[in-house]
Amino acid sequence: MNKVLLSGNEAIARGTFEAGALVACAYPGTPSTEILENMTRYKEIDSSWAPNEKVALEVGIGACYGGARALVVMKHVGVNVAADPLFTLTYTGVRGGLVLVTADDPELHSSQNEQDNRNFAKFAKMPMFEPSDSQEALDFTKLGFEVSEQFDTPVFLRSTTRISHSKSVVTMGERPDHIPTPSLERNPAKLVMLPGNARKRHYDVEERILKLEEWGCNQSFNRVEKGKGEVGVITSGVSYQYVKEVLPDADVLKLGMVYPLPKQLIRDFAANYTTLYVVEELDPFIEEQVQAMGITVIGKEKIPICGELTPGRLAKGLFGIALPDESSTHHLPPRPPNMCPGCPHRGVFMELNRAKAFVTGDIGCYTLGFMPPLSAMDTCVCMGASIGNATGISKVLSEEEQRKVVAVIGDSTFLHTGINGLMDMVYNNSTATVIILDNRITAMTGRQENPTSGYTLDNNPSFRVDMEQLCRAVGVEHIRIIDPYNIALTRKTLREEMARPEVSVIITTRPCILVPRDNLDRRPSLYVDHDACTGCKACLRLGCPAITWDETTKKSNIDKIICVGCKVCQQTCGFNAFKEVEA
Amino acid sequence: MNTTNILIAGVGGQGILLASEVLSEVCLMAGLDVKKNEIHGMSQRGGSVVSHVRYGEKVYSSIIPEGEVDILFSFELMETCRYLPLLRSKGRVVVNDWKIAPPSVALGKQIYPENLIETIEQQFPLTTVVDGLTLALETGNAKTVNTVLLGALSNILDFDHDMWLAALKKMVPEKLVDINLKAFAAGRGTNS
Ligand SMILES: Cc1ncc(C[n+]2csc(CCOP(=O)(O)OP(=O)(O)O)c2C)c(N)n1
Ligand code: SF4
Ligand code: SF4
Numbered sequence: 001m002n003k004v005l006l007s008g009n010e011a012i013a014r015g016t017f018e019a020g021a022l023v024a025c026a027y028p029g030t031p032s033t034e035i036l037e038n039m040t041r042y043k044e045i046d047s048s049w050a051p052n053e054k055v056a057l058e059v060g061i062g063a064c065y066g067g068a069r070a071l072v073v074m075k076h077v078g079v080n081v082a083a084d085p086l087f088t089l090t091y092t093g094v095r096g097g098l099v100l101v102t103a104d105d106p107e108l109h110s111s112q113n114e115q116d117n118r119n120f121a122k123f124a125k126m127p128m129f130e131p132s133d134s135q136e137a138l139d140f141t142k143l144g145f146e147v148s149e150q151f152d153t154p155v156f157l158r159s160t161t162r163i164s165h166s167k168s169v170v171t172m173g174e175r176p177d178h179i180p181t182p183s184l185e186r187n188p189a190k191l192v193m194l195p196g197n198a199r200k201r202h203y204d205v206e207e208r209i210l211k212l213e214e215w216g217c218n219q220s221f222n223r224v225e226k227g228k229g230e231v232g233v234i235t236s237g238v239s240y241q242y243v244k245e246v247l248p249d250a251d252v253l254k255l256g257m258v259y260p261l262p263k264q265l266i267r268d269f270a271a272n273y274t275t276l277y278v279v280e281e282l283d284p285f286i287e288e289q290v291q292a293m294g295i296t297v298i299g300k301e302k303i304p305i306c307g308e309l310t311p312g313r314l315a316k317g318l319f320g321i322a323l324p325d326e327s328s329t330h331h332l333p334p335r336p337p338n339m340c341p342g343c344p345h346r347g348v349f350m351e352l353n354r355a356k357a358f359v360t361g362d363i364g365c366y367t368l369g370f371m372p373p374l375s376a377m378d379t380c381v382c383m384g385a386s387i388g389n390a391t392g393i394s395k396v397l398s399e400e401e402q403r404k405v406v407a408v409i410g411d412s413t414f415l416h417t418g419i420n421g422l423m424d425m426v427y428n429n430s431t432a433t434v435i436i437l438d439n440r441i442t443a444m445t446g447r448q449e450n451p452t453s454g455y456t457l458d459n460n461p462s463f464r465v466d467m468e469q470l471c472r473a474v475g476v477e478h479i480r481i482i483d484p485y486n487i488a489l490t491r492k493t494l495r496e497e498m499a500r501p502e503v504s505v506i507i508t509t510r511p512c513i514l515v516p517r518d519n520l521d522r523r524p525s526l527y528v529d530h531d532a533c534t535g536c537k538a539c540l541r542l543g544c545p546a547i548t549w550d551e552t553t554k555k556s557n558i559d560k561i562i563c564v565g566c567k568v569c570q571q572t573c574g575f576n577a578f579k580e581v582e583a
Numbered sequence: 584m585n586t587t588n589i590l591i592a593g594v595g596g597q598g599i600l601l602a603s604e605v606l607s608e609v610c611l612m613a614g615l616d617v618k619k620n621e622i623h624g625m626s627q628r629g630g631s632v633v634s635h636v637r638y639g640e641k642v643y644s645s646i647i648p649e650g651e652v653d654i655l656f657s658f659e660l661m662e663t664c665r666y667l668p669l670l671r672s673k674g675r676v677v678v679n680d681w682k683i684a685p686p687s688v689a690l691g692k693q694i695y696p697e698n699l700i701e702t703i704e705q706q707f708p709l710t711t712v713v714d715g716l717t718l719a720l721e722t723g724n725a726k727t728v729n730t731v732l733l734g735a736l737s738n739i740l741d742f743d744h745d746m747w748l749a750a751l752k753k754m755v756p757e758k759l760v761d762i763n764l765k766a767f768a769a770g771r772g773t774n775s
Contacts, residue, residue: 311644
């Protein structure tokens, strides 16, 4: 048998391949990103990055209407962006199977909220599978495509960070020999959702969910594991693993499909126990539905609703077993993430801080500009929000305060949902300064290509969006293009544009330092000349990880292993202490 | 066979993920059930990173239950201390004697705590201290610290030497295999 170690994300990619899918589309987002990155090894599948999740889903829908199986992938908040097509896709149903992966992030390891997307399954009225390990991630992906076609519905596959990023042992299968050839097929009553058609389809949606509920009662993915028969537990997903650790003797109803719930199966199971737990992360999603069936269960009264579960947290919730005392570590200096040495964003934030700007922020590596010593971000809501937020806050401020408002947004985020905000800003005669940090990559999530990078997911050259022309096209008159490594220019430009009572856009042009094809001009590292250094600490305001303060000599030092020679620090020093190593 | 729990700790960029890949591969080769788990994302920008590796006959949770870490395998001195409370009382520590200043220390706002090795050894007598960077530099490349440390770890685990070598050959890019094998040998020699 072909046993390998796969992460949940690798397994989902493999499952998509084994299901004979022809199209995969996504917008990156932790913890989902590696699914499409792994898909590139399967040349039979047309895999691509879309500019945002809504487009990704629409592309997937088109492929499935053409008769192909299609996978669409996003992180949990991405489903908010894609919700519009999703809620009507459930009405049209599919032709080829469509599986939508939602990768949730309990504990907010790298997200702005920890919404529980199982609620989307109920809200959009579509089935949802939830794997507990990588083998199930592979199996349920394949199953999802089958169920999608069998019941004529899109299917959710819900992963969480601990499923996507855990590796476990998987037995792989093969891709089918025969895959149906896609073709055009008109079916307006099903695919044109005007009120007259959609009204009828709604009945089909309701009927389908009832059928799925009944069907799910006899499927092996919803199974009972016998223990000692005293305590019953209903659980699913990663929580199942914690139940097996903490309640090894319990009888467990493990749900592979979390929506719709197999009601009869649950009734039969529940009838055996006086003590019945529902163990689930985040919302009482299963618990509330089981309770609505008139069954008494113990759930969120003992198990935390916030954060992810762990074996220890579950044991604490159920039995009051204390977690290890970590107070001895509280005095240790924290180690938060930081922008890389030489990051093109860093100098811009130092200058925003100096200019005392009120920064409506956005999501990307530059969100780290919030951290000290840069400390130059005042809001961060969701992707694309910076520009609309700047418009809104400017509306209610005095003219003097308006000048302080600066929206900061990355290239990927700008194309994702920022451009609409800019259109609004110009159209409605607002004033604010917008900085587009164009590092030509979607860096935060691990450097994915996007329409400003000029490359596609499989690294083929493609058209590169012209940011300046794009801004001009929506009516921005004042556009400044700057090299963010030039601190004097950055400062001057920022001052001038903040003073301007009109919309202006500043575009920075340095690529992310970690993109190999762009940083060919990586330069030798600098060093601090201790004779020149007066110990004034001006350079420390940059927060470059390569610069450290030495408490004994009272001078700065540069770690030459990680310094990339961007020379931004040199421009912060009034004493010419940052020197280039002589060639 | 009970499950063995190894927690790998360190700082983003130190090669922790490769080390945990190699270790997991060795477990798979030994015919064991294995799960590993780590958080990608924010933590990679120089933040603190942990990876959980669990192996045995049957492993459920990929997160090590709190307080059940058998071996804390740490790439950075202060990060070791952050995770000591998760160890079993008779747990072991393999620690790289390397200090990386976190931002507040680099900015001169806090000082890097002192006498950490003593603190660790006092609590956990079964501690192995490795000078990974020196050994890595001796074998030619600072970037192989992670493999040096794996060599040191291999001394206290029950896997055949050959499996380690096979896993390294499989997981490391081809042109770096030789230097990594040397680094592994250097680490393995430290306390044999
Ligand atoms: C709706 C949504 N989709 C995806 C993400 C994940 N995500 C966070 S930041 C980011 C993109 C960052 O790229 P960019 O704006 O170019 O900034 P950079 O990181 O390159 O500085 C993504 C995809 C998210 N937070 N929300
Ligand atoms: S990955 Fe690129 S954009 Fe992100 S912090 Fe590093 S240099 Fe900056
Ligand atoms: S040149 Fe200065 S700012 Fe740039 S990476 Fe090196 S130390 Fe950091």
